[in-house]
Amino acid sequence: MLSITQTRIPQGFIDLGVGHPGLELLPLEALHQASQALFAQSEPHFLQYGAEGGDPELRRELARFLTHHYGAPVPPERLFISGGISQALDLLCATLTQPGQSVLVEDPTYFLALGIFRERNLQVVGVPRGDFQALEAALHTHRPVLYYTVPTFHNPTGASLSHQQRQKLLHLAEEYGFWVIADEVYHLLSYGPPPPPPLGTMASERMISLGSFSKILAPGLRLGWVQATPGLLERLERAGVVQSGGGLNPFTGRVVAQAMAMGLQESHLQRLRKVYSRRLAALLEALSAVRLPVRFQPPQGGYFVWLELPPEQDAARLLQQAREEGVAFQPGVRFSPSGSFRHALRLCFAYYPEEGLLEGIRRLERVIARG
């Protein structure tokens, strides 16, 4: 049997490890409306080999949308349309790096980015997240070509770099001459006070911001963007895959441009914020209500809550028992290039409605109680 989706969850099982939007939150109706409106225009250019930088209508709509949400001007000339963040990351490696160079990542970090770096034959070095002394030491030692960070509502910890930390990062990037690739995929999913400005809006040649429609519209679209200086975007446009195939997703890009023009992206984002905000509140309440020997920082956006068990605990071992109880999570070690965070685990509150989250935490309590 071939599956449709990337993750298969057995009936009745609650997998709090899955970092996906809930199926019931996928914008079927919005994309239906956008497609109808698009095809009614009888304009075939979006089916041709597309402009290397991406569909111009999408770039204009996206520029307006980001300018509004970031509270700072984002012109279309600073946007390049990609087939999602993963593809953008790979394309940036093709354009900016040479085999054998070092890449610094946060420890912990989004683990699936590491495979992309390794296939470009880069040396991945983890640096404790938020520790700028350790970062500066690593810059001295490794002279990295780039630093990969998830500055806002971090995966897996849910934390955000402060405004001061962002400025420090900018100064270091200019001083040591490395690229900062900021994966800002969760930035718009804010449920409390607004986070500090995205790195994409900080004026520096060195700052590259990646965004995606995966978390604010739908992952199956495989559509995202790179925000950087026009000079850097020109280099991306000259990449082999882009020169050969044209723009990276013209058909889907135009459907989404239409959805944006109709205000459907904005209303969907507002809906997601409400729903995820309630889910996060329910998860935090459940965590407070049960007797779990865990520590956590309530996040103010994104998808994840990061739990720290007592240091002697092993979350990977716990996961085996949890599976028998019908619940799962991501063990912290999976996010660590140094094999640390064995006592931590990541829970996602985006995929399940409140009752699923509550039941998941109840099961988790039984597992940890048996410990």
Add this chain to the structure above:
Amino acid sequence: MLSITQTRIPQGFIDLGVGHPGLELLPLEALHQASQALFAQSEPHFLQYGAEGGDPELRRELARFLTHHYGAPVPPERLFISGGISQALDLLCATLTQPGQSVLVEDPTYFLALGIFRERNLQVVGVPRGDFQALEAALHTHRPVLYYTVPTFHNPTGASLSHQQRQKLLHLAEEYGFWVIADEVYHLLSYGPPPPPPLGTMASERMISLGSFSKILAPGLRLGWVQATPGLLERLERAGVVQSGGGLNPFTGRVVAQAMAMGLQESHLQRLRKVYSRRLAALLEALSAVRLPVRFQPPQGGYFVWLELPPEQDAARLLQQAREEGVAFQPGVRFSPSGSFRHALRLCFAYYPEEGLLEGIRRLERVIARG
């Protein structure tokens, strides 16, 4: 001004160098119908992170379609859905190669593939196309990791490898232990007797066949496939970009699966064959009618006619004069990794209707007559 399409052709200019389908041949109505039928099903899974190998419905429909057209069984388990041939090529390099290894290509070849190889830090070596002695010598010298070929209705020459040559290639691949990556993008665009079987249907671990919807449906979809052994496809599924982002184009893939299920891909292919067949006939007739000192082999499929001028001529120099006359082509040297074929040029008959092709050849005659 941001452009929608990759190539901008001034009003009245006839660019016979553009290897794109005509705008009036893009299947707007078919994709409209398929989208309507798809959204009417209210089934959201194709908007989620998709299965790594691609949408199962698309793999099943594509398997049926290829089995019919190839006259040999193509099971869905041997198909991996990609974001077009360029992306597939890049992913195969990520999976199968190491920096510094050699890649053999045909001379002449599809020049835009070379950028993809070079960004994976591979050494590109050209071998005269169809010269199997030279190929064997190059295998001895360079021990390549892979050989890239366009076996059928070759870009740029329009020629096809014979059945015997294909078998020879298979034997060499097994003897010397390299991968054959066959770019079979033009295979289904046949306007005469059927070409020899595609390399994808030759039983060997070493044969990897790439296909695409770009030439049989629409380039803007950015949708294609890899046909290979299940073992190799599993390796592609583990690639960094695929693990991180899920299947490569779930949304578009499901739209196209729907179009295939409704028979719209088949009817569109039949239409393209009729239209391109007439365009090719018109171009060949025009070439025979005018007095051009050129030699050419009439192709039996694909997009291109390859003209050879007398050996002392320089097509790149001619192109400058041609532009002043309002016509253009691709100079042969552009396709040659060794800088050969300076006296040759490529004409595309897919983009313009008959009258455009005729007018283009008339302009070309004036340029060559002036010499």
